[in-house]
Amino acid sequence: MEPLRQLDITRKPLFTACLPNSRGVLDDHFEGWFLSFPDASAAAAWSSEGLESVLDLTNDTAWLAPPDAATRRAQVAAPGGVA
DSSP, rough: OHHHHHHHHOOOOOOOOOOOSSSOOOOOOOOOOOOOOOOOOHHHHHHHHHGGGGTOOOOOOOOOOOOOOOHHHHHHHHHHHHO
């Protein structure tokens, strides 16, 4: 008990608890992805979109337009299209 006495805890605690088995998860959640390429030309060949595609995005809560299959097929079929 001496280690507890050295903490100089008050005799009138705010609360007491017995936790025989406690577990928790430290959640500092961040979701992201990163790609690396040997040079800029390899990155450009992989994707037609760069930082400029997201640079001016706002913190808006408006819904985006739904995906369009015809537009997607045209992008994939274009030379150097989306993978």
